[in-house]
Amino acid sequence: MKRPLILISNDDGIQAPGVHRLIDFIADFADIVCVCPDGPRSGQSMAITVAAPLRVHRLPDYMGAAMYAASGTPVDCVKLAWHTILDRRPDLVISGINHGSNAAVNVVYSGTMGAAFEGCAFGVPSIGFSLTSHSMDADFEPCRPFVTSIVRGVLESGLPEGVCLNVNIPCCTPAPTVMRLVRGCRGNWSDEYVEYRDPSGHPFYMLAGKFRNQEPENPDTDQYCLDHGQVSVVPVSLDRTAPIPEVLPYLPWLK
Amino acid sequence: MKRPLILISNDDGIQAPGVHRLIDFIADFADIVCVCPDGPRSGQSMAITVAAPLRVHRLPDYMGAAMYAASGTPVDCVKLAWHTILDRRPDLVISGINHGSNAAVNVVYSGTMGAAFEGCAFGVPSIGFSLTSHSMDADFEPCRPFVTSIVRGVLESGLPEGVCLNVNIPCCTPAPTVMRLVRGCRGNWSDEYVEYRDPSGHPFYMLAGKFRNQEPENPDTDQYCLDHGQVSVVPVSLDRTAPIPEVLPYLPWLK
Numbered sequence: 001m002k003r004p005l006i007l008i009s010n011d012d013g014i015q016a017p018g019v020h021r022l023i024d025f026i027a028d029f030a031d032i033v034c035v036c037p038d039g040p041r042s043g044q045s046m047a048i049t050v051a052a053p054l055r056v057h058r059l060p061d062y063m064g065a066a067m068y069a070a071s072g073t074p075v076d077c078v079k080l081a082w083h084t085i086l087d088r089r090p091d092l093v094i095s096g097i098n099h100g101s102n103a104a105v106n107v108v109y110s111g112t113m114g115a116a117f118e119g120c121a122f123g124v125p126s127i128g129f130s131l132t133s134h135s136m137d138a139d140f141e142p143c144r145p146f147v148t149s150i151v152r153g154v155l156e157s158g159l160p161e162g163v164c165l166n167v168n169i170p171c172c173t174p175a176p177t178v179m180r181l182v183r184g185c186r187g188n189w190s191d192e193y194v195e196y197r198d199p200s201g202h203p204f205y206m207l208a209g210k211f212r213n214q215e216p217e218n219p220d221t222d223q224y225c226l227d228h229g230q231v232s233v234v235p236v237s238l239d240r241t242a243p244i245p246e247v248l249p250y251l252p253w254l255k
Numbered sequence: 256m257k258r259p260l261i262l263i264s265n266d267d268g269i270q271a272p273g274v275h276r277l278i279d280f281i282a283d284f285a286d287i288v289c290v291c292p293d294g295p296r297s298g299q300s301m302a303i304t305v306a307a308p309l310r311v312h313r314l315p316d317y318m319g320a321a322m323y324a325a326s327g328t329p330v331d332c333v334k335l336a337w338h339t340i341l342d343r344r345p346d347l348v349i350s351g352i353n354h355g356s357n358a359a360v361n362v363v364y365s366g367t368m369g370a371a372f373e374g375c376a377f378g379v380p381s382i383g384f385s386l387t388s389h390s391m392d393a394d395f396e397p398c399r400p401f402v403t404s405i406v407r408g409v410l411e412s413g414l415p416e417g418v419c420l421n422v423n424i425p426c427c428t429p430a431p432t433v434m435r436l437v438r439g440c441r442g443n444w445s446d447e448y449v450e451y452r453d454p455s456g457h458p459f460y461m462l463a464g465k466f467r468n469q470e471p472e473n474p475d476t477d478q479y480c481l482d483h484g485q486v487s488v489v490p491v492s493l494d495r496t497a498p499i500p501e502v503l504p505y506l507p508w509l510k
Contacts, residue, residue: 045301046363047328053451053459073302075364080460083448105376107495108301109330121360121443153508160505163497181509183496188376193338196308204308205335233509235502236495240362241438242418247490250415253408254436254488 004091004155007119008034009077010098011041011111014059014069018097021140022129023065025147026094032065033090035081037074037111042100043207044073044111046118056080074115082122092155093119096129097143099136103168103222103232104185104211113236116164120238125154126164132226133171142175146231159235166234170226179231185221186214259346259410262374263289264332265353266296266366269314269324273352276395277384278320280402281349287320288345290336292329292366297355298462299328299366301373311335329370337377347410348374351384352398354391358423358477358487359440359466368491371419375493380409381419387481388426397430401486414490421489425481434486440476441469 006026010019014036023032035056049072059067068085070077078093095115102110112128119126129147131138146169159165166184170176192209213223222232261281265274269291278287290311304327314322323340325332333348350370357365367383374381384402386393401424414420421439425431447464468478477487 040306043303043305045299045303045330045369047300047302047366048298048364048462050298050462051295053461054448055457055459075300079447079462083446084450084458084460105493108372108376108493109303111302114300117363121363123443149508153506157505157507160497160502163502166495179509181499181503181506183499184494188378191338192334193309195339202310203339204310205339206308207303207305207334233506234495235497235499237497238360238363239439240421240489240491242415242490242492244436244438244490247415247418248436250412251408251436251488252412253404254434 004030005088006030006032006092006094007081007086007090008032009074009095009115010036011044011074012099013037013039014067016099017136018099018131018140020062022094022097022147023063025144026151027063027065033081033086034065035068035070035077035085037077038069038071041073041111043109044114045109046075046114047073049073049076054080056084074111075118078115078118090124092151093124093126094129097140098130099138100130100134101132101168101226102128102130102166103226104187107166107184107236113166117238120162120164123161125159127154128166130168131171132168138171143169146179162238163235166236168222168226168232170229172229176229176231179233180225181233182220182222182225184234185223187212187223259285260343261285261287261347261349262336262341262345263287264329264350264370265291266299266329267354268292268294268296269322271354272391273354273386273395275317277349277352277402278318280399281406282318282320288336288341289320290323290325290332290340292332293324293326296328296366298364299369300364301330301369302328304328304331309335311339329366330373333370333373345379348379348381352395353385354393355385355389356387356423356481357383357385357421358481359442362421362439362491368421372493375417375419378416380414382409383421385423386426387423393426398424401434417493418490421491423477423481423487425484427484431484431486434488435480436488437475437477437480439489440478442467442478
């Protein structure tokens with residue numbers, strides 16, 4: 001049987017430990033092309049580079065994977081891989097393993113999930129993986145059994161058109177043993193900026209903030225899983241259209 | 256009765272004609288704070304600026320609206336307005352009027368819709384408006400009756416939590432007279448890059464591409480509306496979770 005072809009990207013950049021650990025986990029059963037940003041692109045969502053040149057550089061192979069660094073966003077990486085590198089349709093697109101959680105509302109800002117959604121836009125089953133630690137020294141080993149079983153499972157069973165998976169893995173002791181299918185948690189960020197003064201006395205701002213879980217007791221959410229040492233699997237849609245019957249009562253002005 | 260407070264942003268930048276026309280259309284019945292990027296930010300989706308300073312500059316008022324230019328993305332503009340400028344909760348967030356269509360899959364890449372989704376994340380009814388012309392000389396006047404009636408309607412009736420509106424207006428002759436509630440059209444981009452060679456002979460790429468409508472005969476889509484001279488109104492969700500019962504059959508590996 002032919003080995004599957006897997007396209008990998010991320011938003012932490014080609015040098016991030018997370019993407020190398022991901023390759024370690026799956027290199028024995030897949031051919032891999034890895035196209036990542038040439039530096040960190042956290043928070044890039046599904047941003048694309050418009051009206052500016054993009055470059056792609058080949059790097060030395062890693063564990064048999066063909067490695068490329070691109071100058072754009074995570075979505076640019078997937079598009080560039082598709083149009084300028086891949087010689088056949090990949091069987092799977094994987095993004096990550098991200099350094100930091102992409103649970104709850106973070107999914108909308110995440111460059112990691114941006115790349116997964118882009119794989120989905122090309123009609124390929126796609127998965128984003130994240131570990132809830134921003135440390136460059138984080139131990140990714142507890143991710144291994146979940147990553148391999150999810151990747152093998154999706155290669156075998158596929159995913160519905162327009163749906164990809166947002167998988168978050170808690171960085172905790174003891175290592176997680178439970179994985180659950182849940183939905184994205186409702187919550188919001190507050191106190192989002194720290195204000196500074198430059199040497200001339202003019203203000204500037206840097207993003208910070210605290211996540212506020214709006215439903216901490218609800219066990220059906222990804223944030224609950226992570227808070228309880230469980231791996232969360234959330235199916236997410238590329239299509240943004242809201243259920244129209246639920247919206248209609250609000251639109252009496254639209255006759 | 257107190258005049259409503261409306262926060263305006265866009266992705267074409269504070270100098271774009273589209274945002275000035277939007278203010279012209281609504282300034283007689285609303286107090287306006289306008290915080291836009293200090294230059295073009297098309298295709299920025301819901302990108303946020305992480306680990307870099309952001310600045311905000313006050314500009315001269317326009318038609319009574321308080322005008323600000325910010326150094327970040329459209330989502331940054333909404334967050335900065337919320338945390339550093341607004342002295343009360345806005346009644347509405349409006350993004351646009353964008354120069355160019357945000358119908359179909361474009362909604363996921365759009366910085367205009369990024370700002371609208373961010374308004375939605377703050378729990379405020381939010382609307383993105385787009386005109387299907389990229390020209391700086393485009394005539395926005397045909398947008399006026401639709402913009403004013405939608406803005407007045409949403410101020411009156413609100414929107415469901417977590418849902419905002421993606422409104423696209425065709426730039427055509429005769430001016431549109433019909434507005435319809437539809438869903439985002441299925442389609443994809445192809446031939447996305449033009450390859451160039453730099454003076455040293457190394458390749459670089461710039462985004463181009465053609466949109467392929469996967470359901471051109473279906474009248475229930477935004478792209479159909481635009482192709483037939485109608486205004487499209489698509490309700491879009493901030494929540495990304497896909498309907499779990501539809502996904503379950505694909506996940507036999509998730510026991």
